[in-house]
Amino acid sequence: MTKRVGIIGGGAAGLFTACQFKRLGAGSDVEVTVLERKNIPGIKLTLTGHGRCNITNRKDPSELKKGYHEAGNFIYPALKGFSPEDTIRFAETGLGLKLKEEDNNRMFPVCDSATKVRDTILSYIEDSAGIITGTKVTEVSRTDCFEVATESGTYHFDYCVLSCGGSSFAKTGSTGDSYRLAESLGHTVNPVKGALAPVNADNGSAALCKSLSGVSVRAGVSVSVNGKKISSLEGDLLFAEHGLTGPAVMEISRDIPLEIKGNEYIELDLVPSMSDEEFDRELQQLINDHPDTKITTLLARYVPASVAGVIAAKEGCADMYAQGFTKENRRKVCRGMKHLAIGIGQAPEIDKAYVTRGGVSLREVDRKSMESKIVPGLYIIGEALDIDGISGGYNLQACMSEAYMAAGSILER
Numbered sequence: 512m513t514k515r516v517g518i519i520g521g522g523a524a525g526l527f528t529a530c531q532f533k534r535l536g537a538g539s540d541v542e543v544t545v546l547e548r549k550n551i552p553g554i555k556l557t558l559t560g561h562g563r564c565n566i567t568n569r570k571d572p573s574e575l576k577k578g579y580h581e582a583g584n585f586i587y588p589a590l591k592g593f594s595p596e597d598t599i600r601f602a603e604t605g606l607g608l609k610l611k612e613e614d615n616n617r618m619f620p621v622c623d624s625a626t627k628v629r630d631t632i633l634s635y636i637e638d639s640a641g642i643i644t645g646t647k648v649t650e651v652s653r654t655d656c657f658e659v660a661t662e663s664g665t666y667h668f669d670y671c672v673l674s675c676g677g678s679s680f681a682k683t684g685s686t687g688d689s690y691r692l693a694e695s696l697g698h699t700v701n702p703v704k705g706a707l708a709p710v711n712a713d714n715g716s717a718a719l720c721k722s723l724s725g726v727s728v729r730a731g732v733s734v735s736v737n738g739k740k741i742s743s744l745e746g747d748l749l750f751a752e753h754g755l756t757g758p759a760v761m762e763i764s765r766d767i768p769l770e771i772k773g774n775e776y777i778e779l780d781l782v783p784s785m786s787d788e789e790f791d792r793e794l795q796q797l798i799n800d801h802p803d804t805k806i807t808t809l810l811a812r813y814v815p816a817s818v819a820g821v822i823a824a825k826e827g828c829a830d831m832y833a834q835g836f837t838k839e840n841r842r843k844v845c846r847g848m849k850h851l852a853i854g855i856g857q858a859p860e861i862d863k864a865y866v867t868r869g870g871v872s873l874r875e876v877d878r879k880s881m882e883s884k885i886v887p888g889l890y891i892i893g894e895a896l897d898i899d900g901i902s903g904g905y906n907l908q909a910c911m912s913e914a915y916m917a918a919g920s921i922l923e924r
């Protein structure tokens with residue numbers, strides 16, 4: 512009996528699944544068909560890693576899982592099943608793509624081309640999977656088999672892999688259809704919002720960010736709502752024309768509420784290596800030791816000179832020298848350096864977000880196979896699921912590991 516497998520969505524997760532079928536030795540009794548709405552598959556894949564494709568992150572699964580937030584435990588068996596080392600081996604020996612390691616264990620192809628990665632994958636699966644492009648799936652129903660309706664006809668499959676992606680970067684084809692299709696099949700979809708996105712400042716903070724546009728700092732970054740910190744981390748960020756961006760801000764953007772009421776802000780600690788008291792003490796010592804030095808020059812020991820200038824000006828101390836500095840002046844400057852509040856103008860824009868937070872509830876999916884617990888024979892992978900990883904190759908590795916679990920499970924049946 513031939514097993515007919517329909518992969519809905521030919522993005523990273525869908526194409527990786529087709530790769531896994533071939534890699535796992537699926538024979539002629541397994542008929543794999545990818546249905547892709549765009550005329551070319553894998554468009555988002557070609558944008559990854561700024562066009563260079565950060566394909567995975569060379570960490571041990573037990574360490575890697577921490578980069579998937581609340582979904583770490585769910586995805587752990589998949590990461591162990593097909594680990595970053597397996598991805599590297601497959602890329603190099605299966606696909607013939609030599610990889611190189613960059614900072615923070617990030618792995619890229621030596622050719623530095625995400626388009627080459629996509630094209631190499633397409634060549635690899637050319638003889639093992641049918642790829643039908645320009646075909647948008649509009650409905651999926653399950654009777655004795657899956658009936659998959661598209662704008663150009665209906666297909667029948669014994670197994671379906673739902674891999675239509677999330678809602679971010681809609682121009683690449685991922686417009687949230689995964690969620691609509693999953694819901695129509697009885698799944699719960701957790702609220703969807705942008706993650707790994709830049710943050711727009713509100714009117715009160717926009718000028719400050721703009722004046723420092725292009726300046727990067729290392730800082731403690733936290734999201735506060737109604738004066739209460741809801742999350743914090745430390746890392747590099749970049750002031751930008753409309754607000755803040757850079758790795759730390761992108762990473763924390765997932766915690767910004769969907770509805771902005773005007774009392775949400777990002778707080779920057781520009782001297783994260785010291786407590787408030789330590790910094791205050793050290794600044795006082797510097798002031799005592801250097802009475803003829805401008806306060807901005809002293810602050811520039813901790814942050815770029817442009818940032819020091821903006822903080823001092825914000826607190827009304829721009830032209831002051833250490834000798835005239837009062838306790839109150841010091842208190843204000845310390846607050847500016849340790850608790851710089853940038854008002855949030857709006858929730859992260861989904862179209863500028865690298866990934867989607869939210870999606871199909873993980874409670875309804877078996878983490879050992881990626882099979883739906885609601886619809887037997889339906890597998891849900893990639894950004895369709897309520898999983899978002901930090902940046903650094905985590906999201907593509909998730910797609911690869913989940914693809915392995917799904918393909919393996921279908922082949923075993």
Ligand SMILES: Cc1cc2nc3c(=O)[nH]c(=O)nc-3n(C[C@H](O)[C@H](O)[C@H](O)COP(=O)(O)OP(=O)(O)OC[C@H]3O[C@@H](n4cnc5c(N)ncnc54)[C@H](O)[C@@H]3O)c2cc1C
Nearest residue numbers: 520522523524548559560565648676684893894904906907
């Ligand atoms: C700019 C950018 C850079 C990124 N860089 C990296 C990186 O370097 N490393 C990393 O790990 N992650 C990166 N990511 C995240 C990563 O690209 C995604 O997590 C990953 O592509 C998700 O794969 P997916 O298959 O679930 O969704 P997608 O890749 O979005 O694929 C979904 C596919 O389904 C198709 N589709 C949608 N609806 C239908 C329908 N109704 N019928 C048929 N087909 C449909 C779409 O056209 C699309 O081709 C980046 C994301 C962006 C936006």
